[in-house]
Amino acid sequence: MHNQDMPDGWDALKGTGVAVRTAGDGDEVAGVRPRWVALPESAGEIAAVMRACAAHDLAAVPTGGGTKLHWGAPPTRCDVLVDLCCMNRVIEHAAGDLVVRAQAGVTVEALAGVLAAEGQELALDVPVPGTTVGGLLATGIAGPRRFRRGTARDLLIGVTVVLADGTIAKSGGKVVKNVAGYDLGKLLTGSYGTLGIIADATFRLHPLPAARVWVTTTVARPVTETERAPAVAGFLPATVAPVTESPLEPSAVEIDWPDVDGPCTLAVLVEGAAAAERAKTLRELTGEAAEVTEEPPPWWNRLPDDDALLELRACPAALARVLPALREAAHASGARPAIRGSLAAGTLHIGLRGRPGQIADFVGLARDHAEGTYDGRVIVLAAPEETARRAGIWGRVGALPLMRRVKERFDPDHRLSPGRLAGGV
């Protein structure tokens, strides 16, 4: 049953004592405008909002910085946007324990500022400025250093979550080493708000590296029309493998290939003690033309910004086949991709320019190749509605039935971000 009686729901929300307002422009979730916005200031207030939603069968979608609200599938219904912007407190930074607990609405930039004051960092790169702790976990987005440090799920050690019925639950804790009970934080990573609303999260930290050095080189300069693609493909095994296989322990190995008919830039990050010395050795592996700098190239840790954004996941060695295939897909579809990402970790982000049909064709070709030849995935992170509908957002999800069963237990009435994930979850 879907409650259409606005005054009831509105009164119930107001009755919680939590700040609420009528939704306006800019509150849309993947094109769906909510009716109201609630602004809780604590886990208890989120719970009060969720109980009111449960009593009146209102669907709720959480948001942090709102930087990725257009990602994912549109919710099948959305009455209340739960805006966590007021939950922006760093609850505890235990520097001696290399642990921080922060509310979900804290931006990664604000968090980094607090941590840097003690010479520490959350050793993740977040490629979308303004991302909050909650948004980071809900989307599972990560940048270049995923190769060395993993993604948010690898550094998350505790979480507090509010369920659809208002239950407040936590798992993990504030110690890094802890195997007591199920790790709910893992489930919430990549959940797009469909299981619960993350109220706060605890992460393990690392000391800020003594130094950071980038080794950057441009490769595959077009010589002749026919040589371009093979040059990129051949370059990978020849140059990237020795870098990732060297004992110099680079933190990230990234490419930027803004135009598949143009040159490609490779950048390697080395950090820690003796970084400059290690970078020098790496330069010998990447070629004398490489530059060694203490500043990243301008595209570092930024997603390509175009009409649509894809994430491609593959085993690293498959990328030698993937890059030429993407170039072919570009030529066949007419879409123009800008490719950037972690060669060593096997994750690429692809920005696409073109008409919705061209982009959908590109996604289809890239996805068929990925799923068919190297067990990869192509996920549409953001795209115009028409493209998303034609191409499909998620592609293959191996464990979809299990995911659906988890959703049914956590949110049986489908009130939390319904339909935002694959298969109607």
Added chain:
Amino acid sequence: MTELERLTARLTAALPPDAVITDPVRLRTYECDGLTVHRATPGVVVLPETAEQVAAVVRLCGDHGVPFVARGSGTGLSGGALPRTDGVLIVTSRMRRIIEIDIPNRRAVVEPGVTNLAITEAVRDRGYYYAPDPSSQQVCSIGGNVAENSGGAHCLKYGFTVNHVLAAEIVTPDGEIVELSAHDPGYDLLGAFIGSEGTLGIATKITVRLSRAPEAVTTLLAAFTGIEAGGQAVSAIIAAGVVPAAIEMMDALAIEAAEAAVHCRYPAGAGAVLIVELDGPRAEVEHEFAAVERICRDSGAFEIRVAASAEERAAIWKGRKSAFAAVGRISPAYIVQDGVVPRTALPRVLAGIDRLQEEYGIRVANVFHAGDGNLHPLVLFDDAVPGEAERAEDVSGRILDLCIEHGGSITGEHGVGVDKARYMPRMFTGDDLDTMQLVRCAFDPRGLANPGKVFPTPRLCGEVPGVRKGAHPLVEAGIAEQF
């Protein structure tokens, strides 16, 4: 004929001739894992060789409503693989093929019965290794590591099993074979499965990450007059921005035990020894080693030894690695605990353990992963003295209370199992545990997978409440998506 007998007949028909054990004498050999205080003779033991056979066994258990428990090498220290007398024990020891080694992708695909060390041995000569190193690594199985999310001395720098597994094929408690992959979008089911102690299913094929062997390794042993000075050195090392591969500490009683057992010849008169291992690029290790050595001296180390060779490194580690078994030399019986505290709370918690020793008249030897605050207090007692076992058990429980009070955990790497399930409500609220139970019910609504472990009170899952009864059949089949 009991339900178990009817099931056994079907298991015998479904599996190869020698894969079902019903002989009472042979069943007895599976009655416990590494935690020997808990014992139960399994109803029947099966030794499947393939994922399909595991799935068949699990489906048959479902048909008969009989619980099942998975077991790898049986080295666990929390009774996670304690069998059920009314159930089936599924032993993965015949599933020990290394299916694929894929150096360009830095990964290996293995069956669950492969030992942890076997992976490293298979790739060592190509300059790689498998990072998690529980101290039982020569024997323990990778399937067991996945179930327990095993750590080891070097997880301070490199993380746990969950950080090194890229995919797993599992048999769900329904008997379906499902692939959980880090590549899949959506919930991190792989991450949730790892460490679920066999309550969400059985891993039948595991893809692990291989790590590049470090260019340089340096191991240092520093002797202090007391545990406080050692603790101060640990804090100062962390504050200096160094992340060693391992930092281990032993107190005087643990040193005494190790000396008696393996003659490790740690410096005489040491009230505490600290083992610090640094690894990584040579230039980095050299730089950090200088800092660590200086910090140890500044914190009052009266002797520092540096291993110059693999043999010398092994000599330093010998005392530490033998510590659990060694206390058998100085005490007839002991309980090993696995609590964790925030590193900065170590001095207060150790002082608290001292007070407990006095209050109860029970000795506690302390061996711990100091870098991550993971204590392994060894509570020593004589089971021949009436009441002493109970007092030791009390001390053990109160140590866990101390850990919880200081914001820590009841288990850092051994798992909850059957041993610590009753302590879970001290660490988590009813709502926390009920929420975890939702995961259990999603995977195993009938509660047949390793029941009685992890959670103190088994609950019935019931039907999913609410108006929706399952997804649309087309969506369920993965043919259509709902927007």
